Amino acid sequence: MAGRTPTLEQLRLAPDRVKLSVIITTFNEEVNVADCIRSALWADEILLVDSFSADRTVEIAREFPVTVLQREYFGSAAQKNWAIDRVQHDWVLIVDADERVPDDLAKEILALLASQPVANGYYIRRENLFVDQVIRHSGWSTDKVVRLFRRDKGRYPNRRVHADLEIEGPVPVLSAAFLHYTFRTFDQYFPKFLNYAEWGAAQAFRDGRRAGVIELVFRPVWRFVRTFFLQLGFLDGKHGLVLCSLQAFGVFLKYARLWEYGIRDRRGEAIQLPSFDESSTTWRRPPSD
Numbered sequence: 001m002a003g004r005t006p007t008l009e010q011l012r013l014a015p016d017r018v019k020l021s022v023i024i025t026t027f028n029e030e031v032n033v034a035d036c037i038r039s040a041l042w043a044d045e046i047l048l049v050d051s052f053s054a055d056r057t058v059e060i061a062r063e064f065p066v067t068v069l070q071r072e073y074f075g076s077a078a079q080k081n082w083a084i085d086r087v088q089h090d091w092v093l094i095v096d097a098d099e100r101v102p103d104d105l106a107k108e109i110l111a112l113l114a115s116q117p118v119a120n121g122y123y124i125r126r127e128n129l130f131v132d133q134v135i136r137h138s139g140w141s142t143d144k145v146v147r148l149f150r151r152d153k154g155r156y157p158n159r160r161v162h163a164d165l166e167i168e169g170p171v172p173v174l175s176a177a178f179l180h181y182t183f184r185t186f187d188q189y190f191p192k193f194l195n196y197a198e199w200g201a202a203q204a205f206r207d208g209r210r211a212g213v214i215e216l217v218f219r220p221v222w223r224f225v226r227t228f229f230l231q232l233g234f235l236d237g238k239h240g241l242v243l244c245s246l247q248a249f250g251v252f253l254k255y256a257r258l259w260e261y262g263i264r265d266r267r268g269e270a271i272q273l274p275s276f277d278e279s280s281t282t283w284r285r286p287p288s289d
Contacts, residue, residue, distance in 0.1 A: 006107070006111070008042055008103055008106055008107055008110070009042075011107055011110035011111055011114060012042050012110055014110070014114040016114060016116075017110060017113050017114040018089075018090065018091050018113040018114075018116065018117070019044040019045075019088075019089040019090075019091065019113075020043045020044050020045075020089055020091045020092070020093055020109070020110075020113060021043065021044065021045040021046075021047060021087035021088055021089040021091070021092050021093070021151075022040045022043040022045065022046045022047070022092075022093045022094075022095055023047050023048075023049065023080060023083045023084065023087065023092060023093070023094045023095070024036055024037065024040070024046065024047070024048045024049070024066075024094075024095050024096070024097060025048075025049050025050075025051070025076065025079045025080060025083065025096070025097065026048060026049070026050045026051070026053060026057050026061070026097045027050065027051040027052075027053050027057070027073060028053045028054060028055045028057060029053065029055075029057045029097035029098070030053075030055040030056040030057050030060055031184070031188065032097045032098050032181065033048075033057050033060050033061050033097055034060050034063075034064075035100060036095060036096075036097050036098070036099065036100060037061065037064045037066060038064075039095075039100040039101040039102070039106075040093070040095055040101050040106075041064070041065070042106050042110070043093065044088075044089060045067070045087060045088050045089060046064070046065070046066040046067070047066070047067045047069065047083055047086060047087050048061050048066050048067065048068050048069070049069050049070070049071055049079055049082065049083045050068060050069070050070045050071075051070070051071065051072065051073035051079070052070055052072070052073075058070070069083075069086065072275070074160070074275055074276055074277035074282075075159070075160035075161065075163070075199065075274075075276070075277070076156075076160075076161070076163065077156035077157065077158065077159055077160070077163035078156075078158075078160075078276075078277035078282050080094055080156055081155060081156050081282050081283065082277075082282055084151050084154075084155075084286070085281075085286055087151060089151075090150055090151055090152070091113060091117075091148070091149070091150060091151070092148070092149055092150075092151045092154075093109065093147055093148050094147045094165075095147070095178070096180075098180060098181045098182060099126070099178045099179065099180050099181070100178065100179040100181070101178065102176065102177075102178075102179060104176040105124065105174070105176035105177065105178065107176075108174055108175060108176045109148060109174070112148075112174075117150075119169060119170055119171060119172050120149060120150045120153035120154065120167050120168050120169050120171075121146050121148065121149035121150065121153060121154050121165065121167035121169075121171045122146070122147075122148040122149070122171060122172055122173070122174050123144040123145065123146055123147075123171055123172070123173040123174065124144065124145060124146075124147045124148060124173075124174050124176075124177065124178055125143065125144045125173065125174070125176075125177040125178070126143045126144065126145065126177055126178045126179075126180040127177045127178065127179055127180065128140045128143060128180045128182050129179065129180065129181050129182065129183075130182060130183045130239055130242075130243050131183055131184070131185075131239060131242075133236070133239045135236055135239065135240070135243060136235065136236060137231055137232040137233050137234075137235045137236050137240060138227040138228065138231050138232070138233030138236065138240055138243060138244055138247075139226075139227055139231045139233075140243075143180075144173060145164070145165075145178075146164065146165040146167055146171055147165070147178075148174070149165065149167055151286060152285065152286050153167055153168045153169070153285075154166065154167045154168075154285075155283070155284075155285040156283075157283070158276075158277075158282075158283045159203060160199045160202060160203045160274065160276060161196060161199045161200050161203055162200070162203075183243075193246070193250060194253070196250065196254075197250055197253035197254045197257060198257060198274065199274060200254040201254050201255070201257035201258040201261060202273040202274050204254070204258050205258055205261045205262075205265075205271065205273065206273060206276070209258065210258065210259075210262045211255040211256070211258040211259035211262060212259075215255035215258070215259070216252065216255050216256065216259060219251050219252075219255060220248045220249070220251045220252040220255075221248070223244075223247055223248045223251045224244050224245065224247070224248035227243075227244040227247055227248075228240065228241070228244035228245075
């Protein structure tokens, strides 16, 4: 019937649609990987890059029509750049293992690709779920990431944490959003939480930064005040209180670790940082076709 909204399958089969590759990166994501892959099966290719998981992540992934590669983990940016160089198609969608692509987002992406995109990349908003509740405040309501892009126009910078995809030209925002299951339980969250604090400290130390009273006291306090009060985290109730407190504690852990690095460095100790990817090809944008 004329005027009826196209289905996901009709959009997927549109004859002039630009083809799309999805990249998923994993490490010990057996809880998430199946649902994540299922949410992206409408794409033309799924490439999963695993960091030698010790659980059933790879076994589960191979039950689906995906290409599975494994590579040592040097940080999210390095892993994703490496994957970008190995996909088949010019347009790429990056999906983290704890994210899902709802049908409305899939339809919006396919419709965009059928109309020949004018921008080189697009922001996608995220609805962040924290222990079964969508967080509406504390800065999370405005969360958006550049994840849909032409592979020859986007590259992550050389940072181990908090690296945002760099795109040539303006970057519009799509209407639909990812679902982001960032925190299910403390058992699931805490290893990631501690890793981010460690990696953040390592990046700061590598950049020549040091931690003093401002970093150890005022930065964590400011993070809590900003997210809980100024960004209205208290309106999310107990979820908001726990979330904002954890964010502030994460800032403290990062700078406490950096403070320790500084003391050990002054002793003359060799600081063993997490491995960084030093290959120039990882950080160089691929040539245009």
